[in-house]
Each structure stands twice: as C-alpha cells, then as structure tokens.
Amino acid sequence: MQISExxxxxxxxxxxxxxxxxxLLIHPLVLRLVSFAAVLALWEYAGRIPLSPAFPTFxxxxxxxxxxxxxxxxxxxFLITLHPLVxxxxxxxxxxxxxxxxxxxxxxxxxxxxPIFVIAxxxxxxxxxxxxxxxxxxxLTAKVMTVCIMAMPVIVLNxxxxxxxxxxxxxxxxxxxxxxRSQNIRLIILPAxxxxxxxxxxxxxxxxxxxxxxAELLITPTGIGDVISYNQSVAxxxxxxxxxxxxxxxxxxxxELLERIEVTLFRPEVRR
Amino acid sequence: MNPNVAIMAQPVSDRPPFPVRAAxxxxxxxxxxxxxxxxxxxxxxxxxxFPEGRLTTLLGPSGCGKTTLLKIIAGLIPxxxxxxxxxxxxxxxxxxxxxxxxxxxALMPWASVIRNVAFGLELRGVAHSERxxxxxxxxxxxxxxxxxxxxxxxxxGGMRQRVGLARALAVDxxxxxxxxxxxxxxxxxxxKFQEELLELVANxxxxxxxxxxxIEEAVYVSDRIALLSRRPSRVSAIIEPQIQRGGxxxxxxxxxxxxxxxxAIWQQLRHYLD
Numbered sequence: 001m002q003i004s005e006x007x008x009x010x011x012x013x014x015x016x017x018x019x020x021x022x023x024l025l026i027h028p029l030v031l032r033l034v035s036f037a038a039v040l041a042l043w044e045y046a047g048r049i050p051l052s053p054a055f056p057t058f059x060x061x062x063x064x065x066x067x068x069x070x071x072x073x074x075x076x077x078f079l080i081t082l083h084p085l086v087x088x089x090x091x092x093x094x095x096x097x098x099x100x101x102x103x104x105x106x107x108x109x110x111x112x113x114x115p116i117f118v119i120a121x122x123x124x125x126x127x128x129x130x131x132x133x134x135x136x137x138x139x140l141t142a143k144v145m146t147v148c149i150m151a152m153p154v155i156v157l158n159x160x161x162x163x164x165x166x167x168x169x170x171x172x173x174x175x176x177x178x179x180x181r182s183q184n185i186r187l188i189i190l191p192a193x194x195x196x197x198x199x200x201x202x203x204x205x206x207x208x209x210x211x212x213x214x215a216e217l218l219i220t221p222t223g224i225g226d227v228i229s230y231n232q233s234v235a236x237x238x239x240x241x242x243x244x245x246x247x248x249x250x251x252x253x254x255x256e257l258l259e260r261i262e263v264t265l266f267r268p269e270v271r272r
Numbered sequence: 273m274n275p276n277v278a279i280m281a282q283p284v285s286d287r288p289p290f291p292v293r294a295a296x297x298x299x300x301x302x303x304x305x306x307x308x309x310x311x312x313x314x315x316x317x318x319x320x321x322f323p324e325g326r327l328t329t330l331l332g333p334s335g336c337g338k339t340t341l342l343k344i345i346a347g348l349i350p351x352x353x354x355x356x357x358x359x360x361x362x363x364x365x366x367x368x369x370x371x372x373x374x375x376x377x378a379l380m381p382w383a384s385v386i387r388n389v390a391f392g393l394e395l396r397g398v399a400h401s402e403r404x405x406x407x408x409x410x411x412x413x414x415x416x417x418x419x420x421x422x423x424x425x426x427x428x429g430g431m432r433q434r435v436g437l438a439r440a441l442a443v444d445x446x447x448x449x450x451x452x453x454x455x456x457x458x459x460x461x462x463x464k465f466q467e468e469l470l471e472l473v474a475n476x477x478x479x480x481x482x483x484x485x486x487i488e489e490a491v492y493v494s495d496r497i498a499l500l501s502r503r504p505s506r507v508s509a510i511i512e513p514q515i516q517r518g519g520x521x522x523x524x525x526x527x528x529x530x531x532x533x534x535x536a537i538w539q540q541l542r543h544y545l546d
Contacts, residue, residue: 172348173378176366177392177443187395191382269382269423 056238061245064231064238073227074246081223081247084140085212088147092204096152097197100159104193105185110160121153125211129218143215143222150211151204158200162193191266198262202255209251297321298447298479299345304354305504306340314340316504317354322447322496327473327480329490332500333541338483339375339451341505345481346372346449358447368396371445375452377432379424385411386420388435392443403442410438414468430461441476450482454489466493467521474517487541491515491533492524499540509540 024030040058047057056064068074103110125146132149136142166189174188216225224247231240263270299322306315314337322328330338343349345356347366356363358370366372371392379388386407387394393403411420414434424432433453440448454462470493473480484490490497491513501508513533515524524530 167378169374169376169378170380172343173372173374174395176346176348176370176372177395177439178366178368179395183395187391188380191380194382267382268384269425 054235054237056241060238061241064236064240065242065246068227068239068242074243077223077227077243078246078250079223081212081216081225083223084143084147084215085208087140088144088211089151089205089208091144092148092151092155092208093201096155096204097159097201100156100197100200101163101190101193103156103160104163105189113156114160117153117156120149121157123149125150125214126218129215133219138220142219143212146215146219147208147211150214151208154207155200155204158203159193159197162196162200163189165196166192194262194266198258198266201262202258205255205258206251209247209254213247296324298324298359299481300357301341301345302355302357304341304344304351304356306337306344306349307352313504315344315351316506318500318505318507319354320498320507320510322479322481324479325473325477326495327469327482327493328496328498329482329484329494330500331484331487331490331497331537332505333502334485336500336502337505338485338500341500342449342451342481342483346370348372368443369446371440371443371448373433373436373440373448373450373453375455377424377429377436377456379432379435381424384421384423385416385427385435388424389438389442392439396443407438407442410442411435413441414438428461430457430465433457433465441472445478447479447481450480452483452485455484455486462489463521469493470517470521487534487537488525491530491537497537499537511537 044058047055047060050057065074068077099113103113128149129142129146132142132145136145170188170192171184174184179188212223213225213228216222217229221229224243227243228240231237231243301318301320301322303317303319304315305313305317307313318341330341332338340349344351345358345363347363347370358367380391383391386404389411390398390403390407393406398406408420411417414437416431416434416438419427419431424435427435433456437453440450454465457465466489469480469482472478473493473495482490482493494513497511497513498507499509499511500506511533513530515527515529515533517524
C-alpha cells in the first residue's frame with residue numbers, strides 16, 4: 001500500500017475506538033443490562049440505609065434464594081404453584097381466544113358476553129375471593145378460578161378488539177377476490193388479528209401470575225405463596241423476597257418465551 | 273371547439289359513434305344511484321358505458337363519489353337504485369371477471385410477495401405449484417422479478433402497488449378496476465406507472481376502469497374520461513382525448529393535443545370550486 005492511500009484512511013482508524021465504544025454503549029443488550037443493574041443497585045442501597053428492618057438488601061436476598069434453592073423448597077413450591085396456573089392459563093387462552101373471535105365475528109354474542117368480561121376486568125379480585133371460596137371451597141378449583149378471572153378478560157377483550165380492527169381494505173380485498181366466509185376468517189381476519197391477540201395473551205399471562213400468587217396468599221397458603229407467607233411470619237425476609245424475586249423472574253421469562261413462540265410460528269415478516 | 277377534444281353532452285345515448293376505435297361496452301351502468309345511511313346522496317342516476325379493451329377514467333372533484341361508483345361496479349357495495357351490467361350480466365356482488373386494485377394496496381403484511389400475488393388464485397382453489405407459476409409470471413410482468421420472497425414492508429410504496437397490480441392481473445379478469453392506484457406513490461414513480469399502464473392497456477386486451485382526481489393523469493392514460501360533478505354525482509361530460517400515443521412518452525406531455533384536453537377539462541371542473 002502506498003502512503004498516499006494510507007493518509008485518508010488514518011483519521012478513520014483514529015476515530016474507530018471511540019466510535020466502537022459508543023456503538024457498544026447504545027447496544028440494546030448493554031442498555032438492558034444497565035437498566036437491570038441500576039434497579040438492583042438502588043435495591044441494594046435502599047436495603048443498606050436500611051429502609052426498614054423488613055427489607056433485605058439485594059445481596060441478602062440472593063443469599064436467601066441460594067438457601068431455598070439448595071434445600072429444594074423453591075423447586076417444590078414452583079411445582080405446586082404451576083398446577084393451578086397451568087390449568088387456569090390453558091383454559092383462559094383457549095376459551096378466551098375462541099370466545100373473543102366469536103364475539104368479534106358475531107355481534108349478538110358480543111352484546112351477550114362482553115359486559116361479563118368488562119365487569120370481571122374492572123372488579124377488584126381480592127374482594128371477590130370470599131365469594132370464590134364460598135362457591136368452590138379452598139382447594140385447587142378456587143385457585144384455578146382466580147387465575148381465570150384474572151387472565152381471561154384481558155385475553156377475550158384483546159381478541160375481540162383485534163378481530164374488529166381487521167383493516168377494512170383487506171376485507172374488501174378478500175371479498176373482491178371472492179373469498180368465502182371461512183376463507184375470509186382463516187386467511188385474512190385471524191392472521192391480521194394475531195399480533196394483537198398475542199399482545200392480549202402476554203398481558204393475560206402476566207395477570208395469571210398475579211392471580212395465582214394472590215390465590216395462594218388469600219385462599220390457602222401453598223406453593224410460592226406459602227414460601228412467601230411462611231418466611232414473612234418467621235421474619236426470614238431474605239427468603240421471603242427471594243421467593244417474590246423468583247416468581248417475577250419466572251413470569252418475565254415465560255412471557256418472553258411466549259413472544260418467541262409467536263414470532264417463530266405466526267410472524268414470518270418479523271423473523272427476517 | 274377544439275378539434276382535439278370530443279366532448280359529448282348528456283344524454284349519452286345520442287352521442288356520435290366512436291371515431292376510429294368503436295368497441296362494444298363491457299360494463300354498462302344504468303341510472304345507478306346511491307344514498308348512504310343518514311341520507312347522504314352520493315350518486316344520482318348515473319348512466320355510463322365502458323368500452324371493451326379501453327381505459328375509461330372516472331374523473332371528478334374530491335368526494336364526488338368516483339370511488340363509490342367504482343365499488344358499486346366491483347360489487348363491493350350495493351347500489352340504492354339502477355343496475356350495473358358486466359359483460360351483459362347484472363352485478364349482484366364481486367365476480368371472477370372483475371379484479372380490483374386498491375388505493376392503499378391492501379396487501380397482507382404477513383404474506384410474501386408471491387403469496388400476495390397468488391392470493392386471488394389461492395382463494396379459487398388453484399393448486400399451489402400452478403398458482404405460484406402464474407404469480408411468478410405476473411411478478412416478472414410488473415418488474416418485480418427477484419422480490420418474490422420479500423414481504424410488503426420491505427418494499428417501497430411504488431413496488432407495493434406493483435404487487436397489487438400483479439395480483440389483479442394474476443386472476444385474469446376481463447375488467448380491471450383501479451381506485452386511485454397511484455395516489456400513494458411519489459411523482460416520478462407515478463409517471464413511470466402511467467407509461468406502463470398504457471402499455472398494459474395496449475397489450476393485455478383487458479378493459480380498465482380507472483379512478484383519479486388528477487386531470488393530467490386522466491388525460492395521459494385514458495381513452496375515455498367521464499367527468500363527474502360534485503355530490504350528488506352525475507356525469508357532466510364525456511371526453512375522448514384524441515392523443516397519438518406511442519413514441520416518446522415525454523413528447524405526449526408537451527403535445528398540444530394533450531395540453532388542450534387538460535385545459536378543456538379544467539375549464540369544465542373549475543366552476544365546482546367556487
């Protein structure tokens with residue numbers, strides 16, 4: 001290479017490290033880690049002031065997490081909690097999407113069912129739990145119902161909105177190219193609605209996690225709810241917060257997984 | 273009267289026969305009216321004939337009901353009165369002999385270009401390999417070869433409308449209905465489109481019904497222009513621009529015949545603006 005060619009290349013070379021640092025700093029992954037680190041640092045600081053004797057630092061909580069993981073408490077608790085969660089969530093997803101699609105396509109059924117879900121969504125769940133225990137006892141059924149009441153309305157109402165919001169020009173396109181009613185639903189309405197339906201499913205999952213923990217704290221202490229309330233009663237706060245942290249992390253990962261599934265199965269245009 | 277313009281006053285029935293290119297009407301609109309719920313009268317007794325193998329434009333001020341008339345011809349919305357005949361048969365809904373090109377493209381964002389183009393055939397139950405072969409041919413026809421596996425959001429506005437056009441051509445309809453197809457693309461692309469449209473009309477042997485609010489565009493592409501008045505819409509004039517096409521497209525835009533027709537239509541339309 002000749003020197004004359006090298007000269008214009010030099011400023012670029014000199015700029016490169018700084019540029020690389022800046023690119024690294026605004027990388028999405030780095031920013032996300034910074035966001036986590038900031039919250040955790042704040043937690044650690046608040047625990048060290050201390051904010052309250054009942055509020056452990058982040059590191060103490062990690063210690064508690066290690067302890068409940070080591071003796072198998074956390075794993076067993078998760079299995080118990082997942083039981084009503086999985087049943088309730090599966091029922092909510094299938095019934096919710098089916099009902100939402102039906103309501104979106106058929107107006108009389110919207111008038112029939114929508115008020116129930118609007119009320120269920122607005123109602124304070126904790127206040128309804130005495131009625132649930134009165135009707136379904138204190139066992140699994142009551143907890144499954146709690147999960148459903150939390151998760152189903154948001155899934156149903158999102159699905160309804162998604163089906164209703166199918167772009168009018170796509171519907172006209174379908175009918176001008178002679179789509180039958182069933183082709184119209186399968187090939188146009190449902191694919192067009194799927195992003196918003198999945199948004200509803202993600203919200204529904206988050207609500208289901210809230211529901212199951214609420215049920216375990218308010219109906220009978222089992223699973224994670226038991227770990228939380230037991231450790232609270234014996235003032236072992238690091239373990240109590242460790243259980244809360246564990247369920248939050250699990251819930252976030254689960255919702256993230258749902259999004260991955262959506263993109264892989266239903267959104268070819270996002271995948272590329 | 274300007275010799276380059278043939279303006280015919282209503283009623284249409286006693287107009288002189290077409291000078292050179294007489295053709296039977298493929299679409300007949302017989303005293304069609306449309307009143308929307310709420311009493312808004314969009315069309316009031318419109319009668320029009322669309323000659324076969326030609327491009328006829330519905331031109332008029334914004335909100336004059338051009339698109340409404342086009343959608344009635346497409347069978348997408350019902351008329352309140354009168355009837356539409358396509359190829360001698362009365363229109364009761366959409367049919368296989370008509371294909372629609374949408375103003376906003378109406379592409380399915382989750383489907384690749386080739387699936388979008390083949391969609392009309394997919395709905396008709398044409399086998400996968402066969403419809404993809406047909407779609408590929410039409411994608412090449414509109415100049416999108418190599419973009420078959422792309423998705424609409426990866427294309428520019430002009431390219432998206434090419435997909436919409438290829439989809440309409442793929443079902444091999446006799447009549448192609450175009451609702452302001454170039455209004456959402458930039459001016460350069462628009463001119464290119466207009467030239468390609470002329471080529472399509474000349475080579476495909478299909479009839480085109482075109483809706484636009486641009487006088488220049490209407491005069492440039494049309495064999496026949498139906499000038500619609502403001503709501504409730506009637507046909508205020510039928511104009512046949514006698515422009516020598518072929519040769520340099522830029523020459524047409526400077527041609528005195530072209531400019532005269534544009535001017536004549538402008539004189540007709542300007543009093544709607546007051």
